[in-house]
Structures are given as structure tokens and as C-alpha cells.
Amino acid sequence: xxxxxxxxxxxxxxxxxxxxxxxxxxxxxxxxxxxxxxxxxxxxxxxxxxxxxxxxxxxxxxxxxxxxxxxxxxxxxxxxxxxxxxxxxxxxxxxxxxxxxxxxxxxxxxxxxxxxxxxxxxxxxxxxxxxxxxxxxxxxxxxxxxxxxxxxxxxxxxxxxxxxxxxxxxxxxxxxxxxxxxxxxxxxxxxxxxxxxxxxxxxxxxxxxxxxxxxxxxxxxxxxxxxxxxxxxxxxxxxxxxxxxxxxxxxxxxxxxxxxxxxxxxxxxxxxxxxxxxxxxxxxxxxxxxxxxxxxxxxxxxxxxxxxxxxxxxxxxxxxxxxxxxxxxxxxxxxxxxxxxxxxxxxxxxxxxxxxxxxxxxxxxxxxxxxxxxxxxxxxxxxxxxxxxxxxxxxxxxxxxxxxxxxxxxxxxxxxxxxxxxxxxxxxxxxx
Amino acid sequence: xxxxxxxxxxxxxxxxxxxxxxxxxxxxxxxxxxxxxxxxxxxxxxxxxxxxxxxxxxxxxxxxxxxxxxxxxxxxxxxxxxxxxxxxxxxxxxxxxxxxxxxxxxxxxxxxxxxxxxxxxxxxxxxxxxxxxxxxxxxxxxxxxxxxxxxxxxxxxxxxxxxxxxxxxxxxxxxxxxxxxxxxxxxxxxxxxxxxxxxxxxxxxxxxxxxxxxxxxxxxxxxxxxxxxxxxxxxxxxxxxxxxxxxxxxxxxxxxxxxxxxxxxxxxxxxxxxxxxxxxxxxxxxxxxxxxxxxxxxxxxxxxxxxxxxxxxxxxxxxxxxxxxxxxxxxxxxxxxxxxxxxxxxxxxxxxxxxxxxxxxxxxxxxxxxxxxxxxxxxxxxxxxxxxxxxxxxxxxxxxxxxxxxxxxxxxxxxxxxxxxxxxxxxxxxxx
Numbered sequence: 121x122x123x124x125x126x127x128x129x130x131x132x133x134x135x136x137x138x139x140x141x142x143x144x145x146x147x148x149x150x151x152x153x154x155x156x157x158x159x160x161x162x163x164x165x166x167x168x169x170x171x172x173x174x175x176x177x178x179x180x181x182x183x184x185x186x187x188x189x190x191x192x193x194x195x196x197x198x199x200x201x202x203x204x205x206x207x208x209x210x211x212x213x214x215x216x217x218x219x220x221x222x223x224x225x226x227x228x229x230x231x232x233x234x235x236x237x238x239x240x241x242x243x244x245x246x247x248x249x250x251x252x253x254x255x256x257x258x259x260x261x262x263x264x265x266x267x268x269x270x271x272x273x274x275x276x277x278x279x280x281x282x283x284x285x286x287x288x289x290x291x292x293x294x295x296x297x298x299x300x301x302x303x304x305x306x307x308x309x310x311x312x313x314x315x316x317x318x319x320x321x322x323x324x325x326x327x328x329x330x331x332x333x334x335x336x337x338x339x340x341x342x343x344x345x346x347x348x349x350x351x352x353x354x355x356x357x358x359x360x361x362x363x364x365x366x367x368x369x370x371x372x373x374x375x376x377x378x379x380x381x382x383x384x385x386x387x388x389x390x391x392x393x394x395x396x397x398x399x400x401x402x403x404x405x406x407x408x409x410x411x412x413x414x415x416x417x418x419x420x421x422x423x424x425x426x427x428x429x430x431x432x433x434x435x436x437x438x439x440x441x442x443x444x445x446x447x448x449x450x451x452x453x454x455x456x457x458x459x460x461x462x463x464x465x466x467x468x469x470x471x472x473x474x475x476x477x478x479x480x481x482x483x484x485x486x487x488x489x490x491x492x493x494x495x496x497x498x499x500x501x502x503x504x505x506x507x508x509x510x511x512x513x514x515x516x517x518x519x520x521x522x523x524x525x526x527x528x529x530x531x532x533x534x535x536x537x538x539x540x541x542x543x544x545x546x547x548x549x550x551x552x
Numbered sequence: 553x554x555x556x557x558x559x560x561x562x563x564x565x566x567x568x569x570x571x572x573x574x575x576x577x578x579x580x581x582x583x584x585x586x587x588x589x590x591x592x593x594x595x596x597x598x599x600x601x602x603x604x605x606x607x608x609x610x611x612x613x614x615x616x617x618x619x620x621x622x623x624x625x626x627x628x629x630x631x632x633x634x635x636x637x638x639x640x641x642x643x644x645x646x647x648x649x650x651x652x653x654x655x656x657x658x659x660x661x662x663x664x665x666x667x668x669x670x671x672x673x674x675x676x677x678x679x680x681x682x683x684x685x686x687x688x689x690x691x692x693x694x695x696x697x698x699x700x701x702x703x704x705x706x707x708x709x710x711x712x713x714x715x716x717x718x719x720x721x722x723x724x725x726x727x728x729x730x731x732x733x734x735x736x737x738x739x740x741x742x743x744x745x746x747x748x749x750x751x752x753x754x755x756x757x758x759x760x761x762x763x764x765x766x767x768x769x770x771x772x773x774x775x776x777x778x779x780x781x782x783x784x785x786x787x788x789x790x791x792x793x794x795x796x797x798x799x800x801x802x803x804x805x806x807x808x809x810x811x812x813x814x815x816x817x818x819x820x821x822x823x824x825x826x827x828x829x830x831x832x833x834x835x836x837x838x839x840x841x842x843x844x845x846x847x848x849x850x851x852x853x854x855x856x857x858x859x860x861x862x863x864x865x866x867x868x869x870x871x872x873x874x875x876x877x878x879x880x881x882x883x884x885x886x887x888x889x890x891x892x893x894x895x896x897x898x899x900x901x902x903x904x905x906x907x908x909x910x911x912x913x914x915x916x917x918x919x920x921x922x923x924x925x926x927x928x929x930x931x932x933x934x935x936x937x938x939x940x941x942x943x944x945x946x947x948x949x950x951x952x953x954x955x956x957x958x959x960x961x962x963x964x965x966x967x968x969x970x971x972x973x974x975x976x977x978x979x980x981x982x983x984x
Binding site: 148151152231233237239244246247325329330344345348350368371374375378379382469491492493495496497498499500501502503504506507508512513514524525526527529530531539540541542543544545546547548549550551 | 580583584663665669671676678679757761762776777780782800803806807810811814901923924925927928929930931932933934935936938939940944945946956957958959961962963971972973974975976977978979980981982983
């Protein structure tokens with residue numbers, strides 16, 4: 121592996137096929153590195169980013185210039201932007217990953233067979249990961265460090281708008297890992313910028329062990345439809361909160377406001393409120409006041425009537441049938457009244473995306489039914505849906521939130537990048 | 553759900569699309585059944601098979617007649633054949649599944665966040681499974697009972713040659729589950745016999761949560777290439793045994809003979825023997841005697857010379873390069889000498905199918921290296937590769953052996969049909 125200096129990616133001229141082979145070889149070596157070696161290499165990467173601020177900012181300036189020349193909206197330009205603070209945050213992210221427990225070499229279970237064979241199930245790296253993501257360059261650093269910690273090689277496929285920034289970051293990470301005694305070749309950037317590249321990655325059966333799409337609906341759909349390699353979907357969150365009259369209305373209002381307003385663009389934000397008809401009369405007027413001027417309410421008939429006099433500044437609309445199926449990702453809340461917990465659960469299982477669903481209740485029985493019957497990655501009793509997050513769950517770093525049931529579900533920690541291996545120890549046993 | 557009597561499948565006239573919906577509904581109900589209810593329903597299914605022997609044998613006779621009329625080889629006809637003993641075995645299989653521990657509702661891990669939220673990771677059913685399999689009708693019973701135990705609905709797609717037998721078995725299972733207070737609709741047979749049916753199942757994203765191909769190479773390849781739903785591959789086993797001179801040669805010979813001869817058609821049978829050059833002189837003559845008349849040896853130059861005088865009856869050939877990559881599934885053993893454990897590991901990682909790999913050694917260091925470096929579902933030290941099996945591992949029943957790393961690896965127990973759900977319990981928490 122030859123590094124052409126820190127501002128060049130080694131694979132710029134390589135075919136993707138060669139990159140796959142190179143990543144597999146690097147991963148086989150990385151799988152043998154113990155935790156201390158992996159952490160030291162990550163320290164090297166952090167130091168390289170710190171020392172390479174000038175290169176990062178120069179590269180980023182090129183991306184920003186091109187983006188503005190191309191007429192990119194300033195809000196999106198801001199997502200591209202790197203500055204010293206954001207570089208600090210990226211370095212902090214690596215340091216967080218270094219502190220995380222080692223996901224490898226854990227004996228998850230083990231037993232001895234009647235014939236004396238000892239069977240142990242031990243965690244090992246999943247292999248070579250590919251992440252396909254959109255503008256924010258910090259994902260480059262997060263993904264590379266998480267994969268390295270989990271003993272996986274990673275192919276980074278960022279957006280073309282962040283190409284120069286990603287090149288600079290990847291080259292620094294590669295050089296930094298090497299400087300820390302690690303394996304720079306375990307990280308590669310797919311930087312041809314062509315669309316075919318994504319398809320080639322998604323069809324690389326036997327070369328890519330998992331593809332992680334991170335971005336909008338279109339990207340995820342494209343990946344899911346075209347992939348021949350295993351994918352972890354990080355999909356939509358059409359999340360619900362169902363409120364019963366047995367739960368304190370003021371507390372309910374604060375939880376709903378939190379779940380709607382704190383970050384409406386997040387997949388764990390609430391999109392539809394389901395109110396038990398016995399709760400509506402007390403809850404709705406308070407909620408209307410709390411959300412007036414902050415979020416638009418799209419109500420069914422009974423919830424609208426329960427508001428009574430419309431408070432000043434409240435944006436109020438009639439709910440349309442399509443609202444129940446919509447992930448607004450905006451300051452909009454659909455509201456429906458229901459006659460029972462059963463009706464709420466049926467609505468959720470019909471319209472939800474199996475992401476995060478909450479019940480607010482003082483009733484043990486309905487809480488239990490809700491937990492049992494709702495089919496979702498995270499089912500909450502008496503809390504905001506906004507906690508569905510790797511950081512909040514204590515996983516330390518963000519690999520995304522899986523909305524599939526296969527391999528990984530819900531907030532993903534490093535464990536999602538591992539698999540198991542059975543180690544069987546004998547004394548000459550043969551099968552009878 | 554209407555059952556048209558025990559000798560008819562309820563879905564014969566249904567479109568597959570309707571069957572998917574019906575399975576999803578049945579699964580949602582089944583997911584709420586506790587272990588006792590699921591076990592009682594399975595007892596009902598066992599009793600129904602016992603009481604339905606006449607119908608089973610009548611249906612099976614039709615399949616056998618058609619198979620023989622179509623010129624099927626007798627060895628394959630035998631795989632189709634059911635008799636009282638085989639029905640007993642199927643009933644015994646259900647009883648084994650009943651005794652298995654419940655894979656559902658296990659709190660795999662849990663913790664409390666700094667804000668007091670309790671997070672619990674609990675096992676739940678994966679959902680609706682589809683199994684696509686070849687002739688043996690016992691798979692119908694095994695798969696249905698395993699899925700039911702795991703709270704999953706299952707779509708059975710057997711081969712057309714076993715259609716009448718599978719119809720009779722499925723109808724009895726459905727009626728038996730109902731008679732046991734369970735949910736007959738959680739089991740369905742895809743019985744149109746058309747090839748398109750398989751593709752429709754494999755493309756049923758959001759309806760089928762996992763597809764399990766069980767059968768030959770072509771079936772598995774077809775499934776893997778066409779599937780848009782998650783698949784668990786139960787693929788080839790090009791398994792190796794590597795022998796060092798520090799391991800007792802007589803014991804090594806018995807292990808190799810066991811791994812080759814006991815069931816050469818099994819995926820965990822050994823296909824290539826790797827012999828350290830220091831072991832060859834003692835091992836090879838003994839092995840040649842032991843396998844003479846029983847298996848053909850395909851040797852490289854040094855292993856052939858090490859045999860010395862060819863024992864009577866020994867089939868001996870020169871190994872061809874393609875032998876290293878071949879899963880013979882036959883009484884054939886390829887043999888290569890290597891200079892070191894490293895060379896053995898490199899050979900295995902190059903030619904192996906990540907199934908089962910063994911080292912026979914008295915040397916701690918090479919054993920450890922082998923375990924660390926070999927990338928396979930099961931890595932054995934000093935034992936036969938033939939133990940890679942759900943039954944041998946103590947999983948009680950056979951769901952197949954996964955050769956992929958994603959979701960399930962190695963012998964699969966009921967756990968492969970589960971996923972997790974996070975249950976989060978709060979006291980009104982909002983995210984800060």
C-alpha cells in the first residue's frame with residue numbers, strides 16, 4: 121500500500137474491483153489486531169485530523185465553492201461546511217469510539233456437549249462494510265472509526281458534493297491509522313463520483329458483507345431495491361404517541377411537545393398523536409396552547425372539537441387520510457381520537473414504520489398490551505419517542521437506527537458490525 | 553379461516569398475495585400466544601398426524617406413483633417415501649420441538665439510562681418465514697413446528713414431486729393446531745406448482761421476513777440471486793482438516809475417516825485434507841490403509857509419495873487444481889501437503905466456504921492461530937468437522953446450517969427465527 125501523501129487517496133486510480141480485494145486483505149489483517157492496537161491506530165487517526173486541519177479546510181473550501189457555484193441552498197451548504205469546531209467534534213467522535221468497549225472476542229455463550237466437546241460462540245468482525253451517505257462529511261470520520269473499532273474494513277461512498285472534503289479526511293485517517301501502527305488500507309473512499317459506482321458496490325456479493333445506506337428516502341429505496349449484498353435499512357419513522365386519560369395531561373403535553381418540536385427532522389420525532397376519547401377534553405386544549413405558533417395540528421373531527429376555542433397563533437387543519445401514513449419530518453402533527461388501546465395499536469400496526477411507538481398511561485393493563493402488541497423496534501411506556509438513538513441508549517456512537525428486523529434492529533451499536541464464530545474444542549472426538 | 557376438511561389445503565384457490573396477508577394476520581395473533589399455548593397447539597398437530605396416517609399414506613402413494621411413472625430414480629423415490637416409521641419420526645420431531653426452550657420473551661440484555669429510563673432488549677418472532685425445499689416431506693413438518701414454536705407464520709414451498717404428501721401433511725397440521733387451541737392459519741402451503749410462485753415469494757418485500765432455501769446448489773443460487781427478501785443461505789461446505797505431526801496419527805486417521813465416510817453427502821463432511829510435511833510420513837500410510845476400498849484419494853506429489861506402497865484396493869489419483877475448490881459430496885478426499893499452519897490457513901481461507909474447518913494438533917500456538925485466522929462458521933480443534941449440526945450442538949431441531957455471516961451463522965436453532973424489540977419504560981421522561 122503506497123500513500124501518495126496525505127492529500128491524495130490511494131485508490132483514486134484503482135478500479136473498484138481492486139479496492140474490494142484490497143479491503144478484504146486489509147480486513148483479514150485487522151481482524152487479528154487486539155483492542156489496544158485498534159485503539160492506538162484510532163488515536164493516530166485523531167491526531168492526523170488534528171494536524172491536518174489546514175488540508176481539511178482547504179479541501180472543504182473547494183467543495184463549498186463548487187456547491188455555491190452550482191446554486192446549492194445555504195442550508196445544505198451549511199451541512200457541507202467544516203470549521204475548527206466541527207473538526208474538534210469529529211476528533212471527539214473518534215475519542216468516543218476509542219473509549220467504547222471492544223465488541224470483538226466476546227464469548228456470548230458456550231456449553232459442553234455430552235461427548236466433552238466445548239462449544240463457544242464468540243463475536244468476530246462482520247467483514248467489509250460499505251456506507252453510502254449524503255452530504256455531511258462528519259459521517260466519513262464516524263463510519264471509518266466505528267468500522268475500525270469493530271475490526272471491519274470500510275468502503276466510504278459519500279456524496280459528490282463533499283468529494284474533496286472526504287478525500288482529505290480519508291487520506292488523513294489512512295495515514296493516521298498507519299502512523300498509529302494500524303492498517304490504513306482498511307479504509308477506502310469510492311471517489312469516482314459516478315452513479316454506477318453505487319450499483320457496483322451494491323452488487324458486490326462475497327466482497328461487501330454489509331451495505332449501510334444513510335440518507336433520504338430515495339437513497340434508501342435505491343439501495344434496498346438494487347442491493348445483492350446484505351443491507352441494513354435505516355428507514356422512515358412514522359412514529360406515534362398514544363395518550364390515555366389516566367396519564368397526567370400536563371406531562372403528556374410536555375412529552376408530545378418534546379417529541380414533535382425538539383428535532384422534527386429526526387426519524388424518532390412523533391408524527392401522529394392518538395388520543396383516547398376520554399383524554400381529549402383535558403389534553404387537547406392544553407396541547408393546542410403549547411403548540412400554538414410552533415407546530416401545525418391536523419386533527420380529526422373529535423380532536424378538533426376537543427380543542428374548543430382556537431388559541432391565538434395555532435395553525436389548525438382537518439386531517440386528511442394520507443396524513444396517517446405521512447412522515448412529515450416537519451412542524452406538523454396529525455391527531456386522531458380512538459376509542460380504545462386496541463384501536464390505537466391497530467392504527468399503529470397499520471400505519472407505523474416499526475420504528476418508535478409510545479403509550480402514555482397510568483393503566484398497567486393497557487401498557488402491557490401495548491408493549492406486547494405493537495410491532496416496532498422501540499416501544500415506549502411513558503416517555504418521549506426521541507430517545508431512540510445510539511447516543512441516548514448509551515452505545516456511544518451513531519451507526520444509524522435499523523428499521524428492519526434482520527441482523528440488527530433499532531439503534532445500532534458496534535455489535536451490528538459483528539457476527540459470530542463457533543469455536544469447538546475437542547480431544548479427538550468423532551461423530552457416532 | 554375455513555378449513556375444508558383435513559385432506560384439503562385452505563389456500564389451494566387463494567392467490568399468493570392473499571396468502572401473504574393471511575399469514576401476516578395469523579402471525580400477529582400467534583406472536584401473542586404464550587409458550588404453553590404454542591406447545592399445546594403443537595401437541596394437537598402431533599396428534600393430527602398420528603390420527604391421519606391413512607390420509608398421509610394415501611397422498612404419498614399418489615406422489616410415489618407419479619414419481620415412478622415419470623422415471624424418477626429409486627434413490628430419490630426413497631426420499632419421497634413415507635411409511636409408519638417415518639411418520640413416527642415426524643411426530644417425534646414435533647415432540648422434540650415442544651420440549652425446546654421458548655426462544656421468545658427472553659430479556660437478552662437491559663440497562664437503566666442516567667435519566668431513569670429502563671431499556672430492555674427482548675426476543676420476539678421474526679415474523680413470516682418462507683421455506684423453499686426439495687423432496688423430503690419431513691421438512692414440511694419440521695419447518696412448520698419450528699416456526700410455530702418461534703411465533704412465526706410459515707409459507708411452505710416444497711417440490712412438486714411431494715405435492716400430495718405436503719398437502720395432506722399441511723392440512724393435518726393446520727387442523728391439529730386448531731384442535732390444540734392454536735392458529736392453523738399460521739401455516740400455509742404454496743401449492744400451485746408453478747415456478748413463478750418461487751419468484752413471487754422471493755420478491756415479497758414487507759410480507760416475507762425471511763426466506764430459507766433448503767436444497768441443492770441450484771436452488772440456493774436461484775434464491776440468492778432473485779431474492780428481494782432477507783435470505784439465510786444454507787450453502788456449500790468445502791471443509792478441511794489440517795493435521796500436524798504433534799497429533800497422534802491413529803487418532804487423526806479415525807477423525808479423518810469419520811469426517812469423510814460417515815455421511816459424505818453432508819455439508820460438514822471433509823473434502824480436503826491438509827497434511828503438514830512433518831506429519832505425512834507417519835500419517836499417509838495409515839490413512840491409505842484405512843480408506844482403501846472406501847474412498848478415493850486425490851493426492852498432491854508429496855502426499856502421494858508419503859503413502860509409499862499402495863495398499864490393496866486403494867483408489868489413488870493425482871490431485872487436479874480444481875479439486876481444492878470442489879465440494880465432492882462423495883467418497884473422494886483431496887490431499888495436499890503444506891509447510892506450515894500459515895500455509896494451511898491461507899489455503900482454507902482461499903478455497904473454503906466458511907463452513908467447518910478443523911486442525912488436529914498438539915501445539916497450542918498453531919491451534920490458537922488457526923482459531924483466530926480461519927474465517928468460518930465453525931472452527932474445530934482436535935475433532936471431526938461432522939459435529940456442525942443443530943442436533944449435535946444441542947439445538948434439538950434442524951433449521952439448517954447458515955453459511956452466511958448476516959443474522960445467523962452456523963447451525964441454526966430457533967433463535968434464527970427471532971429478532972429483538974426494545975422495551976423502554978419511563979416515568980414521563982423527555983429528551984433534553
